[in-house]
Amino acid sequence: MTDAAETGLDAYLDRCRARDAYVRLLGIEIEAVRPGRATTRVTVDERHINFFGTAHGGLVFSLADTAFGVAANAAGRLAAMVDAHLTMTGGVLLGDVLEAEAEEASRSRRLAVYRCTVTRTRTHAGDGNGDGAAEVVATFTGTVFQTDRPLDP
Numbered sequence: 001m002t003d004a005a006e007t008g009l010d011a012y013l014d015r016c017r018a019r020d021a022y023v024r025l026l027g028i029e030i031e032a033v034r035p036g037r038a039t040t041r042v043t044v045d046e047r048h049i050n051f052f053g054t055a056h057g058g059l060v061f062s063l064a065d066t067a068f069g070v071a072a073n074a075a076g077r078l079a080a081m082v083d084a085h086l087t088m089t090g091g092v093l094l095g096d097v098l099e100a101e102a103e104e105a106s107r108s109r110r111l112a113v114y115r116c117t118v119t120r121t122r123t124h125a126g127d128g129n130g131d132g133a134a135e136v137v138a139t140f141t142g143t144v145f146q147t148d149r150p151l152d153p
Contacts, residue, residue: 009033009074012151016070023066026059030070036104036114038071040064044096055092064116064140067102071114072144078151079112079144090137096120099134102142109146116140 013033017023023030026048031039040063042048050056064086072079092098102116118138 008076009035012074012076013070015151020066022062026062028063028066030066031099033070033074035074036071036107038067038074038102040067040070040100042098044092044094044098046094049094053094055094055096055098057086057088060088060092060098060118060138061086061140063098064100064102064118064138065142067100067116068114068140068142068144071102071104072112072142072146073151076151078147078149080147082111082143082145084140084142086138086140088138090120090135092120092137093122095123097123098137100140102140105141107146112144112146114142114144116142 013030016030026042028040028042031041042063044055048055048059065084098118098120100116100118102114105113105115117136119134120137121132121134
């Protein structure tokens, strides 16, 4: 990637961070972006815990959706979600660090499909799983409609 392209992605990433109050409210961090790829992260705290004592599924969806949206719009054209779904394959507890990595799977002129993997790293040793190893807890697939409209500056 050229320096100009990297500078453009850095500016895009700064805009994403500044303009998304919901992401800030949840404590989600946008870690990285490249064309067709993005990574987000959050540490599960009390505000994310549901009435069963585990992380709310909406947090996991929002984390993956954020990576998906950032990746889908990184090319500079407005892309809007038309479909998305999440499959949970593991539980998430207080203190877990979640990371979502979205990657473009296919693209046509108007539609693009992204796959996202959400992993957890347990940082607390009380459950015997605090060894720092990442484990997949969810998969997300999303489709966007790509417009010809450039993103707002």
